[in-house]
Amino acid sequence: MEEYRPIVKELVRRLLFAPTRIQESLGIVPDQAFARIMCENVQASALATLPVCQDTGIVTFYVGHRRLSDDQLDTLRKMFECEFSTYARPSERVPLIDSYHLGTNQLVYVEEIRGRQGLGAIVSGAGTEMHAYLKVYAGTEDFANIVSDLAEWVKRRGALACPPIHISVAIGGTAAEATREAKIGFLFGDSYPSSFETRAAALRDSLRGVPLDPKGGTQSWLGNVYVRLLPGHISAVPVALSMMCWPFRVEWMDVEIG
Amino acid sequence: MRLVEGYWYEFSGVLTIGRDRGLKQACAEKKPFTEVLFLAGPTLDARGSALGSCGPTSVNRMIPMLHDLRALGVRHVIGKGVNAEVIDAFRSVGLGYGVAVGGAGAFYGLKIRRLIDRSYTELGPEGVFLVEVVDLPFYVVVEGVVRDGITKQVQR
Numbered sequence: 001m002e003e004y005r006p007i008v009k010e011l012v013r014r015l016l017f018a019p020t021r022i023q024e025s026l027g028i029v030p031d032q033a034f035a036r037i038m039c040e041n042v043q044a045s046a047l048a049t050l051p052v053c054q055d056t057g058i059v060t061f062y063v064g065h066r067r068l069s070d071d072q073l074d075t076l077r078k079m080f081e082c083e084f085s086t087y088a089r090p091s092e093r094v095p096l097i098d099s100y101h102l103g104t105n106q107l108v109y110v111e112e113i114r115g116r117q118g119l120g121a122i123v124s125g126a127g128t129e130m131h132a133y134l135k136v137y138a139g140t141e142d143f144a145n146i147v148s149d150l151a152e153w154v155k156r157r158g159a160l161a162c163p164p165i166h167i168s169v170a171i172g173g174t175a176a177e178a179t180r181e182a183k184i185g186f187l188f189g190d191s192y193p194s195s196f197e198t199r200a201a202a203l204r205d206s207l208r209g210v211p212l213d214p215k216g217g218t219q220s221w222l223g224n225v226y227v228r229l230l231p232g233h234i235s236a237v238p239v240a241l242s243m244m245c246w247p248f249r250v251e252w253m254d255v256e257i258g
Numbered sequence: 259m260r261l262v263e264g265y266w267y268e269f270s271g272v273l274t275i276g277r278d279r280g281l282k283q284a285c286a287e288k289k290p291f292t293e294v295l296f297l298a299g300p301t302l303d304a305r306g307s308a309l310g311s312c313g314p315t316s317v318n319r320m321i322p323m324l325h326d327l328r329a330l331g332v333r334h335v336i337g338k339g340v341n342a343e344v345i346d347a348f349r350s351v352g353l354g355y356g357v358a359v360g361g362a363g364a365f366y367g368l369k370i371r372r373l374i375d376r377s378y379t380e381l382g383p384e385g386v387f388l389v390e391v392v393d394l395p396f397y398v399v400v401e402g403v404v405r406d407g408i409t410k411q412v413q414r
Contacts, residue, residue, distance in 0.1 A: 033266060033414030034359055037395065041365035045311075054301045054311035054363040054383070089301040089310070089383050130316065160316050160339035162360030214357055216340035216399050247361045 001075045004119070007255055008076070011119055012083045014251045015059075016051045025164045025246035030219050038246065049087070053162075053247045055125030056088045059106060062120040062187065064113035065257035072258070073110060080121070081108045111180065120187055120252035125245065131157035133241035134179055139234035143199055146171075146239055151206045153241060154222075158212040162245035163221035167207055170240045172230035178238040185226035185242070186250045192229035200227040259409045261334065261354055261398045266414040268393040269294055269336075271407020272374065275387040277315050280378050284386050285326040289377070292388070293406045295327060296358070297337035299383035300367060309370050309387065311363030314338040317355070324351040334402040336394075345400055354402015358395070369394045 014020055022042060029035040045052040061080050063073060085106045113120070133153045137146060150169065158165055168185030170178045185191075192200060204225045211218040223246075232238075244250060261267055273294040276284065280299075284291070297320055301310030317337035320327075321344065327335070328351055335353055338360035348355040358366060369391045378385040395414065 033397070036414065037359045037362050037365055041359070041362035044368050045364035048364060048368060050364040050367055051301060051311045052364055053313050053361045054299065054367070055313065055315065055361075087301075089299070156341065159341060160318055162338065214338065214340065214360065215397055216345065216357075245361050 001072060001079065004076060004255075004257070005079060007119055007253060008079050008083055011121060011251055011253060012080065012087070015084070015121055015123055015249050016087050017045050017049060019052060019247055019249050019251070021248040021250060022052075022246070024166070024223055025248050028164050028221070028223055030221065031215065034214070051088055052249070053125065053245070054089050056084075056106065056123050057125040057129060059084060059108045060111055060122045060124065060183065061108050062111050062113050062122070062252070063257065064116035064118045064120075066117070068258040073112070077108060077110045081106055084108065116254075117257050118252055118254045119257065120250075122183055122186055123249035128161065128243050128245055131161050131243050132179070132182075134175060134238060136175055136236050136238045139232070139237050141237065143202075147203050147206045150203065150239070150241055151210050154207055154212070155210045158210065158222070158243065159214055159216075161243050162247070163212050163214045164223045164246045165212065165221065166224040166226075166244040166248065167222065168226040168228070168242045168244070169203065170228045170230060172232035172237060175238040175240075177230060178240040179242075181228050181230055182240040182242040185228050186244050187252050190227050192227055196227075196229055203227060259404055261356065261402050261404060261409065262411075263398050263401045266395055266397050266412050267356065267409050268395050268412050269404070269407055269409050270392045270394070272388065272390050273394075273407070275300065275312065275389055277384060278319060279384045280381050280386040281320060281323055281327070283378055283381075285323055285330065288330060289386075291327060291331040293331065293333040293404050295332045295335050296394070297335060298366070300370075300387065301363070302383060309373060309389070310367050312367040312370060313363035314358040314360055314366070317344055321347045324348065324353055328353050334404050336396045340399050348400040353400070354398065354404070355400040356396035356398045366394065
């Protein structure tokens with residue numbers, strides 16, 4: 001598995017010190033003062049080898065492979081966890097669950113990706129996880145009501161994260177699958193049939209009209225909106241929304257694995 | 259100095275850094291605070307400098323503690339996140355509130371010049387840190403008054 005170490009190191013470097021998609025946020029900041037501090041932050045992070053943001057919460061490590069064994073997968077996870085923990089803040093478990101601190105360990109979950117070869121990761125600080133959304137609707141629900149609920153949620157929670165924020169929505173499947181898929185939207189973008197385009201556009205337009213100003217104003221600091229549609233059942237249609245803060249710590253590297 | 263809503267300021271001096279568990283514990287033990295409280299939990303830099311990255315954390319989780327924090331000496335809170343509930347909470351308690359740029363952890367970390375004291379070390383980054391900062395910028399959302407340290411209005 002040692003052959004993957006340089007790739008894992010590069011993945012961690014990008015996540016913590018040089019997020020490759022950060023320009024998708026910096027390019028839309030409508031406030032000069034914020035933009036200046038954000039740019040200085042990116043430079044400071046790279047120069048001082050300090051994480052671009054200290055808040056690394058829980059990391060999801062994605063592995064797209066053909067035939068790794070469970071042991072090999074675990075070795076890969078440990079390799080990532082070790083490299084990430086060298087620089088990041090350790091995860092803090094909440095007193096509701098257990099009352100001790102984890103020391104230097106970063107909490108990392110592994111997700112296997114089907115149909116792709118490579119390594120990736122998404123860093124989920126409080127700004128992204130705390131403001132996530134999941135609601136299950138009847139299949140007969142008017143789509144406009146779902147859009148309205150999502151817009152209300154983004155309005156209530158969006159400016160508590162770190163705008164500009166990016167949104168990923170998954171509709172369908174099971175509640176668990178929709179939540180997982182919403183996050184994967186940040187990695188791989190939209191996924192829906194062309195017949196859904198009108199509704200996806202209505203959803204994007206509605207979310208882009210939401211005020212999301214970290215200074216409490218009325219401007220929208222919304223960046224990308226990804227939409228993914230899953231096969232579902234008429235009796236229950238889960239809708240999940242995931243937020244990504246402006247440092248956009250989402251990386252995927254195409255690599256032949258296994 | 260009166261901090262006016264809608265303006266950027268920079269604070270230089272001694273302030274407290276804390277969040278969630280550390281603040282809850284300090285409030286329960288009635289520990290005195292500095293006038294300025296920066297809601298954050300830093301990376302603990304293993305290379306020995308003051309602290310590592312230290313951007314603001316969301317204020318909404320700390321709203322239930324605002325009364326206690328004011329009673330223990332806090333006059334102005336710097337964090338991130340604004341909505342009507344947050345503004346109402348600060349106004350009703352009589353605390354000033356300013357937003358720092360969320361996600362700018364490296365930038366704010368480098369504003370920390372000196373770690374003076376550290377409490378609740380068992381909580382790691384969730385502990386409470388007394389630090390000296392220089393030119394730490396924030397945007398005032400709810401006005402307040404700060405007497406300690408040097409607070410200057412700046413054009414950003």
